[in-house]
Amino acid sequence: MGVRVLCLLLASAVFAYADNNVPTIANDFIFTFFNAHTPNHNPSGVLLLALVSNNNNGTANVVVTSPYLSFKTIRVSVAPYSVLKIPITPESIQGEYPGSGNVTASGHIVVEDKGIRLQSDLPVAVHAHAEAYGGYSAGSFLVLPTIQLGLQYVAADSLIHPYPNMIAVVAYEDNTQITIGNQAVNINALQVASVASWGILSGIVITGNKPFGAISGSTCGWLTSDDYCNYEAVMLLPVGSWGTEFVAIPTFNTTYNYYQVVANTDHTYVSADGAGASLDAGEYARISTDASFITSNHPIQVVQIGQNVGNINNQLRTPFFLQLPSIDKMSNTNVLFQPTGFIDRSGKPLIFFIRIVTNxxxxxxxxxxxxxxxxxxxxxxxxxxxxYYESTISNSTHSVTTTNPGTHYSVTSYTYGENESCGFACAFDLPSTI
Structure with missing residues (x-):
C-alpha cells in the first residue's frame, strides 16, 4: 500500500448536478463509538451523544437500543423542528475501552457487543458526538441510515497519530461475515468488530456478505508532532456512493489544511488544474490546495483535515477530520442542525461557523x-x-432551506475555541450534511 504526496493549484471546472444524492434522513440507524478515552489524554472521561434532528411538523418518538449489558434502552421524544442531544452511557460502550494505555493496539480484530441502534417513527437525521469533559478534544460524525449501508468500504484515518488508528464495523444482521484487510470474522446484529493499530489503516478494504456500517479514524490524531491531538472519526460511505468531483475549501482560520484521497480502483488519476497523480487500489494521496476542485477518472473518497498551528501551548487548536460529499451527492433537502462542541475550556467561549456550498x-x-x-x-x-457562504452562528438549532428545488448544496458546521495565550484555533467539527 503506497503513499503519494501531491500539491495542487486552483482548479477550473464546470459541473452539472444530478439527482442521485445520498439521503441522510431516515427512520433507522446503526453505529458505534470507537475508543475516544485515551486515559492519559482524557483522564476526566468522555461525553458521548447522539444528536437527533427532527425537521418534521410533528413529534418524533425515538428508541435507542444496544446489546451491551450495561446499556439501558432509551425512549425519548424529539419536538418538531428541534435537535435533541441524547447521552449515550456508560462510557465503556466505546470499542476497545478504556483506551490506548490499556490495549495493545495489535491490529487484531476484537469483537464486542457494543453496537447502537436508533429508530424513529418519523424520518430524522443523526450525528454521533464524542467530547472530552475537559473541553480540549471532540469529534462528530454523520450517521448514515441503514438504507445507505453497503458491502464494501475503504478506511481513512490519521496519517500522524500519537494514539492508535481504529476501524470499527457494526453488523445490521446476524451471521454477517466481515473481512478487514486480511482478517475475517463472523458477527451478529449490533456486534462490533474493531481493529486498533499503531500503523496507518488508510486504504484497508472492509467487506461483508450483508450490509453493515463502518467507522474509521484515530483515537487521537494530529497534523504535526508538536500539536495537540483530537478524536477523529467518520462513518464511511460505501464504495458505491463515492464520487469523482469534489469541492475543496479550506476552513476559516486554519493555517494547515489538506485532503486525504483514497482510491479503490487501479489507475485512478486524481487531478486539479492539470496537476495530478495516479493511485492504485488501496493507495492514498495527501493533497494541499486552496479553494478548488478535486477530480478523478474513477470514484474516490475524500476526507478534509485542518488545524490552526503555531503555538505549542494551544490546547484548543486540535485538528478536524471531515468526510466530503461529491458534488453529485449534494442534496436539496432541508437541513436542521446544532453545532457541536459543547464544553468550554478554562471558561473561554467557543465560536461556531457554518459553510454552505451550492451551485x-x-x-x-x-x-x-x-x-x-x-x-x-x-x-x-x-x-x-x-x-460557498461562510458565517458565524450561535450554539443553537439552525435551519437551512431552499426556495428553489433545483438548488443542491452541502452544509458543514464547525467550531473554534478561543484561548488567551494562542488566539483563534480549531477545536471541533461537524461533518457535511449530504
Whole structure:
C-alpha cells in the first residue's frame, strides 16, 4: 500500500448536478463509538451523544437500543423542528475501552457487543458526538441510515497519530461475515468488530456478505508532532456512493489544511488544474490546495483535515477530520442542525461557523434560519459555477432551506475555541450534511 504526496493549484471546472444524492434522513440507524478515552489524554472521561434532528411538523418518538449489558434502552421524544442531544452511557460502550494505555493496539480484530441502534417513527437525521469533559478534544460524525449501508468500504484515518488508528464495523444482521484487510470474522446484529493499530489503516478494504456500517479514524490524531491531538472519526460511505468531483475549501482560520484521497480502483488519476497523480487500489494521496476542485477518472473518497498551528501551548487548536460529499451527492433537502462542541475550556467561549456550498442557481435561493442569503454574500470557486457562504452562528438549532428545488448544496458546521495565550484555533467539527 503506497503513499503519494501531491500539491495542487486552483482548479477550473464546470459541473452539472444530478439527482442521485445520498439521503441522510431516515427512520433507522446503526453505529458505534470507537475508543475516544485515551486515559492519559482524557483522564476526566468522555461525553458521548447522539444528536437527533427532527425537521418534521410533528413529534418524533425515538428508541435507542444496544446489546451491551450495561446499556439501558432509551425512549425519548424529539419536538418538531428541534435537535435533541441524547447521552449515550456508560462510557465503556466505546470499542476497545478504556483506551490506548490499556490495549495493545495489535491490529487484531476484537469483537464486542457494543453496537447502537436508533429508530424513529418519523424520518430524522443523526450525528454521533464524542467530547472530552475537559473541553480540549471532540469529534462528530454523520450517521448514515441503514438504507445507505453497503458491502464494501475503504478506511481513512490519521496519517500522524500519537494514539492508535481504529476501524470499527457494526453488523445490521446476524451471521454477517466481515473481512478487514486480511482478517475475517463472523458477527451478529449490533456486534462490533474493531481493529486498533499503531500503523496507518488508510486504504484497508472492509467487506461483508450483508450490509453493515463502518467507522474509521484515530483515537487521537494530529497534523504535526508538536500539536495537540483530537478524536477523529467518520462513518464511511460505501464504495458505491463515492464520487469523482469534489469541492475543496479550506476552513476559516486554519493555517494547515489538506485532503486525504483514497482510491479503490487501479489507475485512478486524481487531478486539479492539470496537476495530478495516479493511485492504485488501496493507495492514498495527501493533497494541499486552496479553494478548488478535486477530480478523478474513477470514484474516490475524500476526507478534509485542518488545524490552526503555531503555538505549542494551544490546547484548543486540535485538528478536524471531515468526510466530503461529491458534488453529485449534494442534496436539496432541508437541513436542521446544532453545532457541536459543547464544553468550554478554562471558561473561554467557543465560536461556531457554518459553510454552505451550492451551485450557481442556489445563490440567493437558500435561507438560513428563514432569512435569504443574498448572492453577494457568496464566494465563488474560480472559473466555476460553484459558490460557498461562510458565517458565524450561535450554539443553537439552525435551519437551512431552499426556495428553489433545483438548488443542491452541502452544509458543514464547525467550531473554534478561543484561548488567551494562542488566539483563534480549531477545536471541533461537524461533518457535511449530504
Amino acid at each position: 450557481l442557481t442556489g445563490a440567493g435561493t437558500i435561507q438560513l434560519d428563514g432569512t435569504t442569503i443574498s448572492a453577494l454574500q457568496y464566494k465563488r470557486i474560480p472559473n466555476s459555477n460553484v459558490y
